[in-house]
Amino acid sequence: MLSVKNVTMKYGNHTVLDNLSIDFENGVYGLLAPNGAGKTTFMKLLATLHFASSGKVMWNGESIAALDEKYRDIIGYLPQQFGYYKNYTAEDYLLYLSALKGIPRATAKQRVSELLSLVALSDVKSKKMKKFSGGMVQRVGIASALLNNPKVLLLDEPTAGLDPKERVRFRNILAGLSKDRVVILSTHIVSDVESIANRIVMLQNGKIYCNETVGEVCGRLDGKVFEAEMPAAETSAFSRNHFVVSERFEGNSAFVRFIADEGDGCAPKSAGLEDVFLYLYRDSEGENADTL
């Protein structure tokens, strides 16, 4: 188990993570927060690229700082922006990274071949990566984070640039991987985590706002999401007095989805993760927002 205990992380006077605590067990965790909320900072902390201003991270009861190399051996980390050599083929790039990690050549060949198959790139393993789509490059990145068969897999915004088909493939890959490891992926795209993650972790004001299933998170807005039908011309006035999540127009009519304590006779709707996200971060980029 990966346990984060009372971690605070500051850049100068700016507190990004504020006395944050959370335990991660095997499964896929979706770290969801707006831009600038501290996702990358948190991932870097778990990847030992940053050290906390205070607090600690423990792996199976031992501090990751004390475990040092032993901990680094069991993690895989895909940075938000990762560098690769455009003129390398996917296979050469992964073999090169394996060599840097000290994996013996014969073992590496076997491992790279398995991983290319896992991320469905075996067919193009000899193509130069400059010919790859964004999604293909991202899949090479995922394979690179898996080279050492990590127990903790950290993926910072891994779904950026994936098309819907690739997202489905990605979800299936992660579901298979998460049976016996901790997978944490960060994103600010709600629809990405909704279907991929077992648990949703949201950051708010540098703390963990929730660590729950999608159903539980959405339950926080139970009975508070409504849809009003009105003439299209009335939507601006309505949105001045209500927290509007979305508007849909059909001819001269508008269907306005909004969040409120009372629906005033409007049709109740079941809450989605996007409703929670928009409502939670309504006043800011993740800072100073009210709690539900």
Ligand SMILES: Nc1ncnc2c1ncn2[C@@H]1O[C@H](COP(=O)(O)OP(=O)(O)OP(=O)(O)O)[C@@H](O)[C@H]1O
């Ligand atoms: N090296 C740094 N020095 C100073 N401030 C930093 C540094 N890195 C990040 N920050 C600040 O810390 C806050 C959190 O940044 P971080 O990159 O962790 O957010 P994020 O959630 O990953 O954002 P995004 O969705 O844009 O990737 C931001 O206000 C950012 O400006």
Ligand SMILES: [Mg+2]
């Ligand atoms: Mg980031």
